[in-house]
Amino acid sequence: MKKLLALTLLGVVMTTATAQARDTDEVRLAIDVPYEPFVYRTPAGELEGFEIDLGNELCKRANLDCTWVEQSWDGIIPGLLSRKYDAILSSMAITPERENQVLFSIPYYNTPSVWITRRDRDIDISDKDALEGLSVGVQRGTIRDSYVTQMYGDTLDIHRYSSSQDVANDLMSGRLDLSFEDYPLAVDTFHFKDDDSEFKKIGESIKKPVSIFGKGAAMAFRKRDKALAEKFNQAIRDVYADGTYEKLMKQYFDYDLSLPVGEK
Amino acid sequence: MEQLNAWFTELLSDNAIFTANTLGYYLDGLGSTVRLVFLSLIIGLVLAVPLAIARGSRRKWIKWPVFLYTYVFRGTPLLIQLYLIYYGVVFIEGIQDTFLWAILKDAFYPALIAFTLNTAAYTTEIFHGAIKATPRGEIEAARAYGMSRALMMRRIIMPSAFRRALPAYGNEVIFMLHASAIASVVTIMDLTGAARFVYARFYAPFDAFLFVAAIYLCLTFAILYLFRYLEKKLLAHLKPLNG
Numbered sequence: 319m320k321k322l323l324a325l326t327l328l329g330v331v332m333t334t335a336t337a338q339a340r341d342t343d344e345v346r347l348a349i350d351v352p353y354e355p356f357v358y359r360t361p362a363g364e365l366e367g368f369e370i371d372l373g374n375e376l377c378k379r380a381n382l383d384c385t386w387v388e389q390s391w392d393g394i395i396p397g398l399l400s401r402k403y404d405a406i407l408s409s410m411a412i413t414p415e416r417e418n419q420v421l422f423s424i425p426y427y428n429t430p431s432v433w434i435t436r437r438d439r440d441i442d443i444s445d446k447d448a449l450e451g452l453s454v455g456v457q458r459g460t461i462r463d464s465y466v467t468q469m470y471g472d473t474l475d476i477h478r479y480s481s482s483q484d485v486a487n488d489l490m491s492g493r494l495d496l497s498f499e500d501y502p503l504a505v506d507t508f509h510f511k512d513d514d515s516e517f518k519k520i521g522e523s524i525k526k527p528v529s530i531f532g533k534g535a536a537m538a539f540r541k542r543d544k545a546l547a548e549k550f551n552q553a554i555r556d557v558y559a560d561g562t563y564e565k566l567m568k569q570y571f572d573y574d575l576s577l578p579v580g581e582k
Numbered sequence: 583m584e585q586l587n588a589w590f591t592e593l594l595s596d597n598a599i600f601t602a603n604t605l606g607y608y609l610d611g612l613g614s615t616v617r618l619v620f621l622s623l624i625i626g627l628v629l630a631v632p633l634a635i636a637r638g639s640r641r642k643w644i645k646w647p648v649f650l651y652t653y654v655f656r657g658t659p660l661l662i663q664l665y666l667i668y669y670g671v672v673f674i675e676g677i678q679d680t681f682l683w684a685i686l687k688d689a690f691y692p693a694l695i696a697f698t699l700n701t702a703a704y705t706t707e708i709f710h711g712a713i714k715a716t717p718r719g720e721i722e723a724a725r726a727y728g729m730s731r732a733l734m735m736r737r738i739i740m741p742s743a744f745r746r747a748l749p750a751y752g753n754e755v756i757f758m759l760h761a762s763a764i765a766s767v768v769t770i771m772d773l774t775g776a777a778r779f780v781y782a783r784f785y786a787p788f789d790a791f792l793f794v795a796a797i798y799l800c801l802t803f804a805i806l807y808l809f810r811y812l813e814k815k816l817l818a819h820l821k822p823l824n825g
Contacts, residue, residue: 455769459782477689477769478779484669488769491672493687 345382345546346403347373348389355570356409368570372426373407375562379553395419398540405539405546412533421541423550425534426563427575430523431462434497434508436489436516441496443521449473452495455485462498465530482507490516501573511572523573534577599784600793604776611776612797618690618772619762622697623755629702634709635735648706655703661764663700668692668768689768697765701758708754712747713739745816752809756802763798773797 349369352358357367365386377384387403398406398420412422433443442448450473456463458478466476477494479485486507488494497508501523504510508517525531539547557563558578567576637648655663671677671686685691716739724734766775777794781787 458779463782478771478775479769480767487669487672491669492678492683493672493689 343381343383345377345384345405346387347377347384348387348394348397348403348406349373349408350391350394351388353409368566369407369409371566371569372557372563375557375566376550376553379556380549382549395538398538401540404543405537405550407537409535410538412536416538419541420538421543421547423537423539423547424554425536425577426554428525428531428534428577429575430501430525430573431465431498431531432501432504432519432523433521434489434499434504434510434517435495435520437518439495441520443496446473451475453477453493454496454498455479455488455494456498457482457485460500461530461532462500465524466498468530486517501575525577599780599786599789604780604783607771607776607779608773608794608797611771611773611794614690614765614770614775615759615762615772616801618693618697618765618770619759622694622701623758625694625698626701626705629698630705630709631740633702633706634713637706637710638713652703652706655700656707660696660700660761661767664693664696664764664768667696689770693765693768693770697758697762700761701754704754704757705751708747708750709743712743712750715746716742748809748813748816752805752813755805755809759801759805760798 349357349365351365353367353369355367356369357365360366370386373384373386389397389403389406389408391408394406394408394410395416397403406420409427410416412425416422435441441452449470453475454466454470455477456466456479458480463476463478466474470476474496477488479488482497482499482503485494485497485499489497489508497504499507504519509515510517510519525534537547537550539550557566558576563576567574633648633651636644637652639645668689671692677683677686720738720742721734724738729737762772763774765772766778769775771779773794777790780793781790784790
């Protein structure tokens, strides 16, 4: 009798163990909190934000049972590799260095950059001849610096600053004619959306070329988890295709940070 | 030349940071730094001579304004002076419409003004101290010859004061070179500006700043050598005969 009980118990233990091992439908996603409006905590303690909504939507499509794991940024890749969680969904930009360590999904967003000038100025950014001799302020060493250096190096007079506030001061004083800035940062520094702002945005927002602006932010997986990455890739394509992505995006942003699939 | 070029290409082939392109930035930076420091030192020197004489004047209304000027410019950090002149002037109502704006719009001239005023203040004090230290005997001898004050100043006091001030002034020149490193905060692409650019582009602070430090060292060495030469020439009479 005792033997039988022991065997049954052993059986139960073994079946649950195998069941757990086989249950790959459970996926733990790591995220660095907060990064508004991508992710933040409500006063009630709930996680909210664009990436939380997007992640939950992707899991629903891929038929996965997802849980969120909070992880600070500097340990986020080591945590993935040591199996503390199965994927990172935390505004991680694709870089060659990171590609050596992790497997990236297709990118799901990239913040655009934007041209700013004074409200009383009338500048046509697409007319290269008219730009001759104008001055532009950028933050030193950023991708915006690279962009204007490569694209407008022989047209515009490029001034490099340490902070975007200094750029705003000189744009205000008339030392600069233009600034080229990261969109969310420009909203904070130049307040160009407010009616009483001294500044305005001109031309289209810019996210290309990939060689300068990067591929964008993507989910990261362990290199061997190709099947899991493929599930999420498909889910990302789906949310783009049926407009869910745009709906979510408009809930949090009033500018376009989408990266339509297949576009290079 | 071709050999040199080949050697240079070979030397640079193994690294991603110090390409001909970034070395060009450093070279431009060297030009800006030397231009800025040289001009501000020359103008500062020209300003400092009459100011140093005025500083030692017995008339209060001449003496005190000069003292106030040197006190303010030696009593505040050069960085603050630069910020005030570069960012501060734009808040003067209507300055954009005056002829001054053509000068102040560019970052170079505000920096030149700040550096010049700063070095002029220090140089004034150096010269003032040297003038004050003129031995009484020399002045009495000049008076005994019946020299006027102006003649005495020109023939006796200034020449010996310049000689005495030389070592201290050499230090001021080196300090000025090092202080010019802050010019990059107002967008001037000087040596430090180039280093910061390379640092930000390649995330390689050690390489970028070590390289620029080496260039500053070379410049300092050149200045030291120049002043040692001048001191040897001009202060020869102070050396022991069989030294």
